[in-house]
Amino acid sequence: MHIDMNAFFASVEQQSNPALRGKPVAVVGSQQRTIILAASYEARPFGIKTGMALHEARQRCPHLQMVRANNRLYTNVSQQMIRLFQDYTPQVEVFSVDEAFLDVTGSLGLYGSPTRIAYLIKTRLKAHLGLTCSVGIAPNKLLAKLASDMQKPDGLTLIDETEVPAILEELPVGELCGIGRKTVEKLKRLGITTCGSLGRAPLPLLKGHFGVVGEQLLLMGRGVDRRPVVSLDQEAEVKTVSHSMTLRQDVSEREALARFVLQLSEMVGRRARRYGVSGRTVTLVLRYADFTTFSRQQQQGEAIFRSDQIYKAVMNILDRLLLSQPIRLLGVRLSTLERREQQMPLLPEERRKEALAASLDLVNDRYGEFAVMPGNLLQLKGKGSHVISPAWRPEGIRNVGVQ
Ligand SMILES: [Mg+2]
Incomplete structure (x- = not known):
């Protein structure tokens, strides 16, 4: 399971200051206050995006609420989220301040299904922290991360093992976490734009252009990922x-x-x-x-x-x-x-x-x-x-x- 918080910084600000709720909010840097670091969902229809210059953002959305970033607050909320996740499985890997991977395999006996666990987590995040998230459930981390991206905000997407080939067939390779812009361009020059075609590409061709990475790219195209979820406990050891x-x-x-x-x-x-x-x-x-x-x-x-x-x-x-x-x-x-x-x-x-x-x-x-x-x-x-x-x-x- 991959859990990705929606518009995390902006949502946390809206929670800590009710006056900001329902309004277009932009979080700006604490020192260098010249660009937008994060935008709330209300601000996005105005075209407000991360990295945008403040003056441009003001032009696009004159009533935009600008908030100075509060790193400590975000870290604190992040820790509360992690503790909540740990109620459902000890296998929680913190991927970033607003993203985590959960291996819920061992918790299925207790909760019945991964979607039920996701539902419980979503409900509690909303009730206790006022935050929404997008959850992706899949057989591995690569696909779970892909799944959480499919529905935003407040999504819940399950990729069943049997659906993997159909989902990957037409999916642009750049949608996979770990395949960057450069690789996308390089693959395009080889006539490979979708995961389906990547998964069927001749191995020697990929190896010739990407070296040892070629074989792994091939596996990624097929949705194969064997990396385990590394929990905080394992890290601490x-x-x-x-x-x-x-x-x-x-x-x-x-x-x-x-x-x-x-x-x-x-x-x-x-x-x-x-x-x-x-x-x-x-x-x-x-x-x-x-x-x-x-x-x-x-x-x-x-x-x-x-x-x-x-x-x-x-x-x-x-x-x-x-x-x-x-x-x-x-x-x-x-x-x-x-x-x-x-x-x-x-x-x-x-x-x-x-x-x-x-x-x-x-x-x-x-x-x-x-x-x-x-x-x-x-x-x-x-x-x-x-x-x-x-x-x-x-x-x-x-x-x-x-x-
Ligand atoms: Mg996020």
Whole structure:
């Protein structure tokens, strides 16, 4: 089940100030008050949209009520929502301040059907918080997210397993969460515009253009998604985030090692972001060709979670090491973890960055152990001499884990 709150910021403002109810409301940034961050449903018929300049919004809707964003209030309401969801299943994954995934499989015995659970949740959200949401119910996260988008506001959409092929057949590929504008354009050039055609596309064609991502795109076109719902409890149990890989051949060249470090850093960073944690200790684990294994760690000035920060820290360790033998195994670990404050970036630019990172993470979570990384990571190491093709992945990943 995917639950997406409707016009969240604006609705919360309308709830906390009854004078705003039923009126066109726009939430504007707390510092940079030049653009619209969110608009209520009453404001939307006037064409008021996120990202619009204030003067334009005023022209379109002279009686628009402008409210300064109150991050703390939104976070607080968000936490109340999560607690409410947890009454129906412990498997609640917070996806953003106003979205969550619920695995209700284990609750069906108690409540009968997923639609009944959705109905109960919707009723309570309305009664206790005065908020409406759109709920999507489907066999997996990809399809549940798609379903919640189908009816707004106050929707409830169920995609039954048997309906999946029919629903996907004519659906534009860009409607799937995780397929961005660039991918849409690239697919279009291959003559693929619908999920149906994506699901039937020849695998070699997709692999040729998207590398390892190709196979996953194919699965997405067919509505296949095996990612589990990761609950808050499971996240809380995370003590360290680490990845290691056994190299197919022993490697002594530092540039080659740097490439593996880059990849491992991205994997660890991605996992850390997924679990909403950052860490103060970075550890590099090395195993020599003769199986001697050792590690070196370094404390960071601040808790880090970005892949480029992790990469920099690990390279810092590696650059100071004198290697007496070729390397057989490499590992990167992030520990002394702390929860990242849930901060909603309010500026569109920041949101875009976060959305991009989230999309990349989504792609990489889906597409096996390596698919996409930000260009700036590629450039970290010299002047284009280390371009890693999208299809590149290290051989022989043996141990990928979170403890
Ligand atoms: Mg929403």
